[in-house]
Amino acid sequence: MSDYPMRVDLLNRFRSPSEVRETLRGLEDGSVDMVIGTHRLVSGDVRFKDLGLVVVDEEQRFGVAHKEKFKQLFRQVDVLTLSATPIPRTLYMALMGARDMSTIETPPPNRIPVSTTVCAYDERVIRDAIKREMKRGGQVFFLHNRVKTIELMASKIRQLVPEARILIGHGQMDKDDLEVVMHTFVQGEADVLLATTIIETGIDIPNANTILIDRADRFGLADLYQLRGRVGRAGEKAYAILLLPRDMMTVGDARKRIHAIKQYTALGSGFKIAMKDLEIRGAGNLLGTKQSGHISQIGFDLYCQLLKQSVERLKGRKDAPKTETSFKADIVAFSEAAFAKGDPAAFIPAFLPSNWLQETKIRIAAFREISEALTPAAVKNLEKSWRDKFGRIPAPADNLIKIAQIKALAAAEGIASVEIQGQRLMLHRNGDYILMEGRRFPRLQSTTPQGKLAEAITLLLKF
Structure with missing residues (x-):
C-alpha cells in the first residue's frame, strides 16, 4: 500500500508492549488506517474509530468463541472471509444462500501441482x-x-x-x-x-x-x-x-x-476438498456452536425443507402447499434402463438424460431442483432456468417437467396421489377417489402416452 496515503500497522505477540500501545492509540484516534493482526484484534482493549471493512483470512483457524465475538464487533461493517478450505458449517451457509460466495480457481503463475x-x-x-x-x-x-x-x-x-x-x-x-x-x-x-x-x-x-x-x-x-x-x-x-x-x-x-x-x-482443489469435508463431517449446527456434525434425528432433505419453510415464514411469505402428491403411470419409464427395455410406442421417457447433463453432480442438483418445485409457478420458473442454463430441453426432461406440473396442480387442490392407468385418471383426496358424476373415474380420450399427460394437465386446470 506504499502508493497510497495510508498507515498500515501490525498487532501480534511479536510486538513489544510500547509498539502495541502505539498501535491501539492509532486505531482509536483513526491515525492507523489498516491493521493486520492475529486473534489479538478481538481483545477487549482494541477500539476502532470508524471500522468499515474486516477481512478474515484463514477462517477455518478460528473457533466458535472468536466468531461470536466477530458478530458482536463487526455487526454493521462489511466482512470478507477468506479460506482455501472453509469449515463445513461456513461452506454450507454459503451453499444455502445465507452468505455470498465467490471462488478463485486460477492458481498463481508457475505453480505446479504437488x-x-x-x-x-x-x-x-x-x-x-x-x-x-x-x-x-x-x-x-x-x-x-x-x-x-x-x-x-x-x-x-x-x-x-x-x-x-x-x-x-x-x-x-x-x-x-x-x-x-x-x-x-x-x-x-x-x-x-x-x-x-x-x-x-x-x-x-x-x-x-x-x-x-x-x-x-x-x-x-x-x-x-x-x-x-x-x-x-x-x-x-x-x-x-x-x-x-x-x-x-x-x-x-x-x-x-x-x-x-x-x-x-x-x-485449486480447495473447494472440492471442503465439499468432501462437508460430506464426511456434516454441516454442524447452523444456529448453535457445532461447526460440523451430521443430523441424527431427521433426514438431510427434511432438515433442508424445514429450514427453508422457517426462513420463508420469518420473511412473511406464504408457505408452499403442505400436500405432497405422488404420481404413478403405466405409460412412463422413469430411467434410461427402463426405457431401453420397454416398447417405445407404449412408454414415454421421463428422466434427465446422461448425454444432456453429463456431470453427475449437475444431474443430481437438477433432480433436487425439480423435486423441490412444488407449485405451478415454481415448475414454470424451473423450466425457464433450465433453458437458460442448459439450452434446448430434450423430450425425457420435458416429460419430467410435465409430471412435475401435474403434481404441483394436484397438490394445490389437496390431491394426495395421481395415477394414470389405461384410460383412467385416478385422483385420491382426503382418503377417497374423485369420481366423475359420482360413479366413475375421469376418462382420458387420447391413446398416446404424450396425449394422456397433456389431458391430465388440462383436467387438473379445470379444478
Missing part, C-alpha cells in the same frame, strides 16, 4: 526424501505434531541423515527463540524444519519443496490440504509424503480423508 504419496512409516522413505531434496538444493518440512516427542524425532532424523542441518519449531517455545528458528530457516541456513502445525498457515518459503507429515491419520482434511500447500510455491516440483503407522490400517473417516487428499491434487 505430488502426494501415502505410505506406511518407513525410515528409509524419510531418509531418501530428505536426501533427494537436499541434493537439488532445497529444504524440507517434517511435521511431527507432538511436542513431548519432537526432540526424539529430531535425534532419529540426525541418525538417518547426519549431514542435514535440523531446526525445531513449535508453539510452546519462547517467541524470540521461535523467531530466530524461522528466520534461520527462511535464510536457507538449515535443511530440515521439524515442526508442529504452527507451519500450517502464514509460511511461504519458496526453497522448501518437500513435506513429510507423520501420523497423517490424526489430521483433518482441511489441515492436510493446508499443510500440503506449504510446498510447491515457486514453480519447483514439490512432494508431500503422508506417513501412517505400519501396523494400522486407516478406517472410517480417517481413511476417507487420506483417500480424498490423494484424489484431489490439482491446483
Whole structure:
C-alpha cells in the first residue's frame, strides 16, 4: 500500500508492549488506517474509530468463541472471509444462500501441482526424501505434531541423515527463540524444519519443496490440504509424503480423508476438498456452536425443507402447499434402463438424460431442483432456468417437467396421489377417489402416452 496515503500497522505477540500501545492509540484516534493482526484484534482493549471493512483470512483457524465475538464487533461493517478450505458449517451457509460466495480457481503463475504419496512409516522413505531434496538444493518440512516427542524425532532424523542441518519449531517455545528458528530457516541456513502445525498457515518459503507429515491419520482434511500447500510455491516440483503407522490400517473417516487428499491434487482443489469435508463431517449446527456434525434425528432433505419453510415464514411469505402428491403411470419409464427395455410406442421417457447433463453432480442438483418445485409457478420458473442454463430441453426432461406440473396442480387442490392407468385418471383426496358424476373415474380420450399427460394437465386446470 506504499502508493497510497495510508498507515498500515501490525498487532501480534511479536510486538513489544510500547509498539502495541502505539498501535491501539492509532486505531482509536483513526491515525492507523489498516491493521493486520492475529486473534489479538478481538481483545477487549482494541477500539476502532470508524471500522468499515474486516477481512478474515484463514477462517477455518478460528473457533466458535472468536466468531461470536466477530458478530458482536463487526455487526454493521462489511466482512470478507477468506479460506482455501472453509469449515463445513461456513461452506454450507454459503451453499444455502445465507452468505455470498465467490471462488478463485486460477492458481498463481508457475505453480505446479504437488505430488502426494501415502505410505506406511518407513525410515528409509524419510531418509531418501530428505536426501533427494537436499541434493537439488532445497529444504524440507517434517511435521511431527507432538511436542513431548519432537526432540526424539529430531535425534532419529540426525541418525538417518547426519549431514542435514535440523531446526525445531513449535508453539510452546519462547517467541524470540521461535523467531530466530524461522528466520534461520527462511535464510536457507538449515535443511530440515521439524515442526508442529504452527507451519500450517502464514509460511511461504519458496526453497522448501518437500513435506513429510507423520501420523497423517490424526489430521483433518482441511489441515492436510493446508499443510500440503506449504510446498510447491515457486514453480519447483514439490512432494508431500503422508506417513501412517505400519501396523494400522486407516478406517472410517480417517481413511476417507487420506483417500480424498490423494484424489484431489490439482491446483485449486480447495473447494472440492471442503465439499468432501462437508460430506464426511456434516454441516454442524447452523444456529448453535457445532461447526460440523451430521443430523441424527431427521433426514438431510427434511432438515433442508424445514429450514427453508422457517426462513420463508420469518420473511412473511406464504408457505408452499403442505400436500405432497405422488404420481404413478403405466405409460412412463422413469430411467434410461427402463426405457431401453420397454416398447417405445407404449412408454414415454421421463428422466434427465446422461448425454444432456453429463456431470453427475449437475444431474443430481437438477433432480433436487425439480423435486423441490412444488407449485405451478415454481415448475414454470424451473423450466425457464433450465433453458437458460442448459439450452434446448430434450423430450425425457420435458416429460419430467410435465409430471412435475401435474403434481404441483394436484397438490394445490389437496390431491394426495395421481395415477394414470389405461384410460383412467385416478385422483385420491382426503382418503377417497374423485369420481366423475359420482360413479366413475375421469376418462382420458387420447391413446398416446404424450396425449394422456397433456389431458391430465388440462383436467387438473379445470379444478
